[in-house]
Amino acid sequence: MLTRGQLFEVAFWLAFALAAFALTYQFNTDIEIYEFGAYGWPRVVLIVIVLAVLGQLYHDLLTNRRARTAGSEAAGEGHVRDPAYYVRMGTALGLPPLYALLLQPLGFYVLTPIFIAAFLYAAGERRWPWLLGVTAFIYVFLVLVFARLLYVGLPTGNIHPFYDISNWLLVLIR
Amino acid sequence: MENFIAGTLTLFGNTTSILIFVGGLLGGMVFGAIPGVSMLTLAAILLPFTGHLSATDGIMLFSVIYCAGVFGGAITAILFNIPGAPENAPTAFDGYPMTRKGMAGKAVGAAVLCSAFGGTCSALLMMSATALIANWAISAFGPPEIFALVFFGLAVASSVGAETLWKGWLSVLFGLMLATVGLDPVGGIERYDFDVPYLLAGIHFIPTILGFFAVAEVIVQMERRAKGTYESPKVSLDFPSFVEFWRLKFAVLRSVVIGFFCGILPGIGAVLAAFMGYNEAVRWSKDPSKFGKGELEGVVSSETANNAATGAAMIPLLALGLPGGALTAMMIGVFQMHDMEPGPLVFINSGDLIWVVFAAMFFANLSIFFLGWLQTKTVVHLLRIPFHFLAPAILMMATVGAYAIRGLTVDVVVMFIAGIVGFFLRRSGYSVAGIVLGIILGKIGEQTFAQAMQMLYYDPMEYLQRPIGLVLLIAAGVTIVVNVFRALRAPVVAARQG
Numbered sequence: 001m002l003t004r005g006q007l008f009e010v011a012f013w014l015a016f017a018l019a020a021f022a023l024t025y026q027f028n029t030d031i032e033i034y035e036f037g038a039y040g041w042p043r044v045v046l047i048v049i050v051l052a053v054l055g056q057l058y059h060d061l062l063t064n065r066r067a068r069t070a071g072s073e074a075a076g077e078g079h080v081r082d083p084a085y086y087v088r089m090g091t092a093l094g095l096p097p098l099y100a101l102l103l104q105p106l107g108f109y110v111l112t113p114i115f116i117a118a119f120l121y122a123a124g125e126r127r128w129p130w131l132l133g134v135t136a137f138i139y140v141f142l143v144l145v146f147a148r149l150l151y152v153g154l155p156t157g158n159i160h161p162f163y164d165i166s167n168w169l170l171v172l173i174r
Numbered sequence: 175m176e177n178f179i180a181g182t183l184t185l186f187g188n189t190t191s192i193l194i195f196v197g198g199l200l201g202g203m204v205f206g207a208i209p210g211v212s213m214l215t216l217a218a219i220l221l222p223f224t225g226h227l228s229a230t231d232g233i234m235l236f237s238v239i240y241c242a243g244v245f246g247g248a249i250t251a252i253l254f255n256i257p258g259a260p261e262n263a264p265t266a267f268d269g270y271p272m273t274r275k276g277m278a279g280k281a282v283g284a285a286v287l288c289s290a291f292g293g294t295c296s297a298l299l300m301m302s303a304t305a306l307i308a309n310w311a312i313s314a315f316g317p318p319e320i321f322a323l324v325f326f327g328l329a330v331a332s333s334v335g336a337e338t339l340w341k342g343w344l345s346v347l348f349g350l351m352l353a354t355v356g357l358d359p360v361g362g363i364e365r366y367d368f369d370v371p372y373l374l375a376g377i378h379f380i381p382t383i384l385g386f387f388a389v390a391e392v393i394v395q396m397e398r399r400a401k402g403t404y405e406s407p408k409v410s411l412d413f414p415s416f417v418e419f420w421r422l423k424f425a426v427l428r429s430v431v432i433g434f435f436c437g438i439l440p441g442i443g444a445v446l447a448a449f450m451g452y453n454e455a456v457r458w459s460k461d462p463s464k465f466g467k468g469e470l471e472g473v474v475s476s477e478t479a480n481n482a483a484t485g486a487a488m489i490p491l492l493a494l495g496l497p498g499g500a501l502t503a504m505m506i507g508v509f510q511m512h513d514m515e516p517g518p519l520v521f522i523n524s525g526d527l528i529w530v531v532f533a534a535m536f537f538a539n540l541s542i543f544f545l546g547w548l549q550t551k552t553v554v555h556l557l558r559i560p561f562h563f564l565a566p567a568i569l570m571m572a573t574v575g576a577y578a579i580r581g582l583t584v585d586v587v588v589m590f591i592a593g594i595v596g597f598f599l600r601r602s603g604y605s606v607a608g609i610v611l612g613i614i615l616g617k618i619g620e621q622t623f624a625q626a627m628q629m630l631y632y633d634p635m636e637y638l639q640r641p642i643g644l645v646l647l648i649a650a651g652v653t654i655v656v657n658v659f660r661a662l663r664a665p666v667v668a669a670r671q672g
Contacts, residue, residue: 009602013344020351023366031361034624035632038358038365041620042351049347055661056340062665088400092393093597096569096590103573104583116566123396123562138567142574150215152578 001068006060013053017046091122107157107166109147113139148173178301178536181529185234185537194231195534198238199541203549205239206246207258213243215578217504229512230527234534236505241484241538243501244444245289245546248477249553252281254568255391257383260614261444261480264452266387267335267607268465268472275468278554283413284470285477286546288426292478293539295430296437296485301532304493304521311438311490314642317625320439322637322646324619327446329650330453331611332657335466337603339661345605349612350619352377359621372584379613381576381589386606388572389593392565394600399562406561413547414470422474425455429475433482438490444483446618449611451479457653481542485535492516492528 002010024039024046031037099115116135125131146152147170156166185191205216217239224232247258252269265285272281299307328346336342355366356376367373398404419426429451436447455475456465465472491502495517509516514524521528556564576589596606630636637644 005602020366027358027363027365029361029363031358031363034360034628036624036627038361038363041358041623042354042365045347045350045354049344049351052340052343052347055658056338056344059338059340059661059665062669066665066669085400089397092396092400093594096389096593097587100573100583100587100590103577103586108573108577112570116570119566119569120562123565124399125562134563134566138570141567142570146574146578150219152574153581154574154577155583 001064002057002060003064006064010053010057010060013049017049017053021046088122088124095119095122103155105157105159106162108154109143109166109169110157110162112142143169143173177525177529178533180526181531181533182537184230184526184530185533191231191234191530194227194235195238195537198235199242199538199545202239202242203246203542203545206243207250213239213246213259214500214504216243217501221504221507224508225511229509229514229524230530232508232512233505233527233531236501236508237488237531237535238538240487240501241293241481241535242542244480244484245285245293245477245542248285248289248473249282249549251387252285252473253278253553253556254388254564256388256568256572260379260383260610261448261483262476263383263387263607263610264448264476265473265480267452267476268467268469270391271466271468272470272473273557277412277468278557279412280414280470281473282546282549282554284419284473286543286549287414287419288429288474288478289481290539290543290546291426292430292433292481293484293542294536296434296482297532297536297539298485299434300485300488300535304489307438307486307489307493315439316629316640317622318630318637318640319643319646321619321622321626322643322650323436323439324446324615324622326646326650326653327450327453328611328615328619329653329657330457331449331608333456333462333653335605335607338664339657341602341604342608345599345608346612348604349609349614350616351612352382352609353613353616354620359617360624372582376617377588377613378579378585379610380579381585382592382613383610384572384576385589385592386596386610388568389590390596390600390606392568393593393597395561395565397597404561406557418470419474422471425458425471425475426478428454428458429478430482433479434486436479437483437486443487444480445614447483448476448480449614451475481539488531488535492520492531 021043024043028037028039095115095118099111102111113135116138117131120131120134125134147154151174156170157163185195201216202213206213217236220235220239224235227235243259244261247262248265248269249258251257251262251266253273255266255270257263257266269281269285272278328350332342332346333339336345353376355373357363357374358365364374395404432451432454433444433447436450437443439446452465452472452475455471456462459465459471487502491505495506495515506516509520514520572589573586576585577583579585596609599609600606637647
């Protein structure tokens with residue numbers, strides 16, 4: 001028998017291979033100068049993925065049987081943790097993509113200090129002088145190195161008033 | 175020898191050349207260490223200004239940036255698991271675990287010594303036989319051989335860094351699938367782009383590398399803090415001892431050969447050199463399970479190989495006018511700005527220029543040793559900063575690095591998605607290194623496979639006429655069969671013993 005995690009992995013890979021294989025029919029037009037077309041390579045890779053999943057399945061089944069006969073529980077199942085763990089991990093996993101999604105509309109210059117402070121807070125920093133000091137240090141360092149010294153064109157946002165604030169800051173920096 | 179002395183005298187004979195040499199060296203090291211903003215960024219910024227320099231100084235500047243830039247990325251790879259460039263990714267596999275074990279000084283020291291050694295050997299080989307080696311490499315290595323080399327690299331990579339061989343293969347294959355997104359390399363047909371214009375150009379490997387390494391690492395450390403199991407790395411300034419290096423002499427020499435060989439091949443260069451150097455170290459090891467957990471040989475093999483590729487990459491450029499990568503392509507631009515064309519005639523018409531470049535690369539590699547030694551004694555102290563202060567700085571540096579490549583916020587989104595996916599894959603025993611290698615080699619592999627099939631009239635038996643390709647394919651086949659056999663037997667043997 002497989003554990004829930006192992007079952008999920010097998011199902012994920014098979015679903016991935018199946019979906020990606022089905023999608024190859026969207027580009028199975030022939031190329032005049034190349035016999036295998038644009039679909040040949042990905043199809044072979046997907047078939048090998050299925051073979052590797054079967055290999056992993058074989059490994060998991062034999063390993064689990066051995067573990068069961070030895071009387072031990074499969075690892076990684078049924079852990080109950082402190083709710084604070086889930087809050088912290090939720091923040092660590094959720095905050096960066098949120099930052100990435102807001103980067104275009106709000107701009108780097110406005111969003112970054114907020115993100116740094118929020119991330120530090122989520123990481124457990126509660127001392128306000130450190131929170132503000134570290135945020136200011138990282139922000140000023142990044143802006144000076146990338147915006148002033150290297151002239152990297154970072155996003156300025158496209159929503160009022162963030163766009164105006166970013167441009168005002170840029171004029172100030174440069 | 176007299177040519178080399180003349181080149182050295184010209185290089186250090188005037189203040190401008192010395193300043194350009196030192197500037198290129200420091201600039202290459204700094205830019206190489208900043209993820210995303212690589213030595214290529216510096217080279218691109220400087221390219222228009224080289225028109226104001228003499229041809230000798232312009233070419234010399236680029237060659238020095240190349241040597242220093244390949245080394246620079248090793249420092250952040252070792253200290254923070256952020257490879258400055260793709261060629262430093264394998265350095266992180268064992269370099270970062272060494273840092274976690276309190277051996278950062280040793281890892282950085284090994285990277286410094288091996289980069290300098292690999293680069294110097296490469297420069298010496300380059301000086302001794304450029305034209306000869308270039309002619310051999312170009313005639314003996316066509317797309318069939320390059321595909322066979324890539325296939326061999328993938329076969330070996332699948333056995334590195336994952337919990338089981340099957341997960342290693344799944345990692346590499348997942349990377350290969352990610353590399354198929356965008357236009358296909360033969361007919362330009364759209365694949366897996368879901369009508370999103372961004373995906374037409376494919377998934378760029380810099381954001382994915384930053385995601386899989388830097389972002390995933392930050393999340394892993396955040397999880398350790400949340401669980402209360404986080405331990406800050408101890409700071410050590412020990413340099414590797416002579417005895418430790420002597421023990422690794424074969425690994426170093428093997429990596430010099432691999433690095434030099436890969437460096438000559440157009441389009442392959444330092445990235446494959448570093449991965450192949452690392453993979454071969456694993457393959458030849460008596461105990462491959464040590465790798466990925468802080469094995470000095472891993473850092474040594476990867477850093478020797480990637481720097482050994484730098485001198486070699488200059489061979490097809492100078493002797494035949496064929497650039498092997500982006501930086502050497504920019505060097506052609508510098509030649510053209512001075513109404514010159516690299517190729518066999520350069521050796522006749524501008525021999526003095528060539529020898530200044532050779533001397534500059536030789537001394538740049540020697541300088542890496544001394545500057546790197548200083549770096550070992552200084553940058554390691556960054557580890558004294560508490561991780562929760564470093565984490566947002568790492569994320570922000572990675573963000574700027576991912577964005578700066580193409581000026582697209584989608585690259586930042588891709589980076590963070592890769593980071594989260596990488597976090598879960600690492601937890602489940604997959605190899606993020608395998609995924610990255612799959613992405614990097616996927617495009618080269620598919621393109622050279624298509625070219626090879628066209629050249630060989632779709633008849634694999636034609637490989638019998640191409641001994642180098644045949645040997646590489648057989649080696650790949652044997653590696654796969656042996657690994658699969660071991661993987662199938664492992665649970666059975668364990669059950670018998672248990």
